[in-house]
Amino acid sequence: MANQSRGIALAVLLFMLTPITHAEYALTDAQRAEVSTMIEAARLSWCADIEAALPEARGRGPCVKVSKIATPDAVVSAPVPNRIVPKAMQPGATQQFSDGTSISQAQNAFLGHTGQTVLDDPVDNGKPRFELTTTTTSSRAGIRWGKSYIGSDGPDEKSFTTLSGTLSTPVSKTGDSNIATLDGFANASTFALNLTRFNMTGFKSPSAKQLQDFVARAGLPPSVLGSDPNLPDVDLDKLQDELRKIGKLSMYSGAEDLYFRGNSLRWTYGANITAGYESDDYFKASTLTPDTKKSTPWSAGGYAGFFPRGSDIYLSTGFDFAHSYKVAKVRTDCPSSTGSPVVCVTGSFGPPSETDKHLLWLAARGELADTGIGLGIKITHDLKDGESGVDLPIYLFRDDKHLLNGGIRVGWTNTDHFAAGLFVGSSFDVTGN
Amino acid sequence: MGTKRIKFTVIKDDGVKAYWFAVDNQDVTSGQSVDLPTAPVENVLVWWMLGAEGATIAISGADPAGNVVITRKSAVPQNRTRGAGSKYFVIKDGANG
Numbered sequence: 001m002a003n004q005s006r007g008i009a010l011a012v013l014l015f016m017l018t019p020i021t022h023a024e025y026a027l028t029d030a031q032r033a034e035v036s037t038m039i040e041a042a043r044l045s046w047c048a049d050i051e052a053a054l055p056e057a058r059g060r061g062p063c064v065k066v067s068k069i070a071t072p073d074a075v076v077s078a079p080v081p082n083r084i085v086p087k088a089m090q091p092g093a094t095q096q097f098s099d100g101t102s103i104s105q106a107q108n109a110f111l112g113h114t115g116q117t118v119l120d121d122p123v124d125n126g127k128p129r130f131e132l133t134t135t136t137t138s139s140r141a142g143i144r145w146g147k148s149y150i151g152s153d154g155p156d157e158k159s160f161t162t163l164s165g166t167l168s169t170p171v172s173k174t175g176d177s178n179i180a181t182l183d184g185f186a187n188a189s190t191f192a193l194n195l196t197r198f199n200m201t202g203f204k205s206p207s208a209k210q211l212q213d214f215v216a217r218a219g220l221p222p223s224v225l226g227s228d229p230n231l232p233d234v235d236l237d238k239l240q241d242e243l244r245k246i247g248k249l250s251m252y253s254g255a256e257d258l259y260f261r262g263n264s265l266r267w268t269y270g271a272n273i274t275a276g277y278e279s280d281d282y283f284k285a286s287t288l289t290p291d292t293k294k295s296t297p298w299s300a301g302g303y304a305g306f307f308p309r310g311s312d313i314y315l316s317t318g319f320d321f322a323h324s325y326k327v328a329k330v331r332t333d334c335p336s337s338t339g340s341p342v343v344c345v346t347g348s349f350g351p352p353s354e355t356d357k358h359l360l361w362l363a364a365r366g367e368l369a370d371t372g373i374g375l376g377i378k379i380t381h382d383l384k385d386g387e388s389g390v391d392l393p394i395y396l397f398r399d400d401k402h403l404l405n406g407g408i409r410v411g412w413t414n415t416d417h418f419a420a421g422l423f424v425g426s427s428f429d430v431t432g433n
Numbered sequence: 434m435g436t437k438r439i440k441f442t443v444i445k446d447d448g449v450k451a452y453w454f455a456v457d458n459q460d461v462t463s464g465q466s467v468d469l470p471t472a473p474v475e476n477v478l479v480w481w482m483l484g485a486e487g488a489t490i491a492i493s494g495a496d497p498a499g500n501v502v503i504t505r506k507s508a509v510p511q512n513r514t515r516g517a518g519s520k521y522f523v524i525k526d527g528a529n530g
Contacts, residue, residue, distance in 0.1 A: 150453055150462045158460070158481075160451030198451040198483070205458060205479045208521055226520075231475065233505070235518025240510040252510075259481060259517035266483065312514045367486065369512060398487075 142168030146194075153199065156261070160198040167191055185324065188276030188297050195270050202264020208232050210258060218243060218251050267306040268316075274299045280327055282348040288335055293351040297324040301359070313366040320359040325352035358383040372398070374407075389413040434474060437524050439494040439502055440466040448488025448509070454480035456494075471524045476503075481517045484509050490516075496524075 146164025153159050169189040206214075211232040215224050224242050226233030239255040276297045284291055305316025327348050334344035360383055365376040374395035381388045389412065396407040411419045443463035445452060454461055456478050461467055469476050482490050486509055493504040502524050509516035 150460070152460045158453045160453070160483075200451070200481075200483070203453070203481055205455065205477070206519060208475075208477075211519060231521040231523070233520045235480075235505075235507040236513070236516055237508045237510045237518075240513075256513075256515065256517075259479075260515060307514075367512065 140168055140170050142166055154201075156203045157199065157201045158203060159200075162194075162196045162198075164194045164196075165191065166194070185274065185276050185297055185299070185322075187280060187325075187327070188278035190274050190276040192272055192274040194272040196268060197270060198266075198268045200264060200266045202261030204257075204259050204261060206258040214239075214255060214258060218248055218254070219246060263309055265306070265309070267304070269302070269304040271302040272300070278325065280325065280348070280352045282328060282351055283333070283345055285333075285349040288333060288345055290347075291351070293325075295325045295352065295354075297322065299323070299357075305363075313364060316363045318361050318363075320357070320361070322357040322359060324355055324357060326355045327352045356384060372396075387413060387415055435471045435526060436468045437471055437496050437502070438466050439469050439496055439524070440464070441492060441494045443490060443492050445482075445490045446488055448485035449482050449490050450484045452480065452482040452484075452490050454478065454492055469524055471526050473523065475521050475523055478503060478505065478520045478522065479517070480505075480507060481515070482507070482509060483515055486511055486513060488516075 144164055144166040146162050149161040151159040151161065167190075170187060208230070211225060211234060212222075212229060215222065215234075220239075220242050222229040224234060224238065236252075236255055236259065240249070240252050243249050243252055243255070277294070278297065279292055279294050281290060281292050283289065299320050299322035301318055301320030301322075303316055303318025305314055307314055328350050330346060330348055332344055332346040333349060334342050359380050361378055361380040363376065363378040365374075367374045376391075376393050376395075378391045379388070380391075392410045394407045394410070439456075441454070441456070441461050441463065443452065443454070456467055456469065457476050459467060478492065478494075480490065480492060482488070489506060489508045491504070491506040493501055495501045503520065503522045505518070505520045507516055507518045
């Protein structure tokens, strides 16, 4: 069942990553040939990675071997994860074409949008970790660390508070906002501080007799309680395994009731601030000469979330105020003809424009029962300019500790539409990541 | 009957979002030391955690000489986000080994 579900998800990804053509960027034959060569090299490298990790992907979707990928009149918009983009194609690098023209690779036609780093997620356990996220059109790397505090707020209510810091930087950049969150930090190196608090009620401490009674009632052998049944040594994981073995998994809720009140509440809230630095290349509209603008986007926000009673689905909402910089749309322009050969350039014309974002978001996270697939959806709306975005990470792969920590990521905005890609190294749980 | 000062340490993996534990109904945090009665009195360690399926927590307690008197590892059960457990134990007057 789990493999079938993963296969379906993979098929959806491969379908979405099938090359799409755009007719708006007319290039010379030489440019088309060079772009096609780069795309094909990236595609083959990426497919090799995919096929190594997923044998079932061999020969499917964009990984089908083709003899020719170039289209005659347009640049191919191919799914190129930037972690395999050559250094010369990294942000700010300029690709020289054989006829002397150049294209800023940060503004190249097949590098469109940027996905978010999953390090942005609100709840953290404060443990340092490194992460690399790559999507169709960009990558980010980050490191996070923090400190956690435990508190008791009542006889059966406890809290877990975490203060964490995240340093994150784009490995490549092209877009002006993260496809999922619209936060405007897609091109910026950032430092973020997060304060989160997790509260829960309904803690219970079963007595030895209660544990012995449950084991007897379930028909489990006394050895489940450990070597000395008078000194029980047992946990819910072990009880679940034992109940499964004897076909009485339906009694597991009774085991959980030994430790948690049935109507216990779980909720979380927190706040964050982020400061960034970015450098954006553009062409002066009047002279077509290249220039660079350095800027410092920032944001501040808060969130709150909870588990509905009796549910393992996490629902959350939040608001972020972001001051960011929007890069001008990429286009090709040519100077007025003076009789000599015309040299055209492609890129953003004019410096990035400052923009404020008032982002309201809703999110839900959960694991599909019996499929081994984790899902998290986040819908963001900018109250100021009306832009909306949806981010859907789908967790398909587990690490050596059986934790879901990789999969595919699908994003959509009402202005730039779909982007998709892979991510690795981010452990899934319902309250974050 | 005497008492021993036991220092508790917790190691958890990334999947654990929050955890709590108590010894003899007294809330304890990682790195905290508590005075516990020795044999023949029974002590009980209880833990609770929230996180991803399979995420693990390891709790250990050691006396000032470094002798481990209790250790326990536990995981969040399959298809669940909550884990918990109990371990009753007796601290010998000497090292528990």
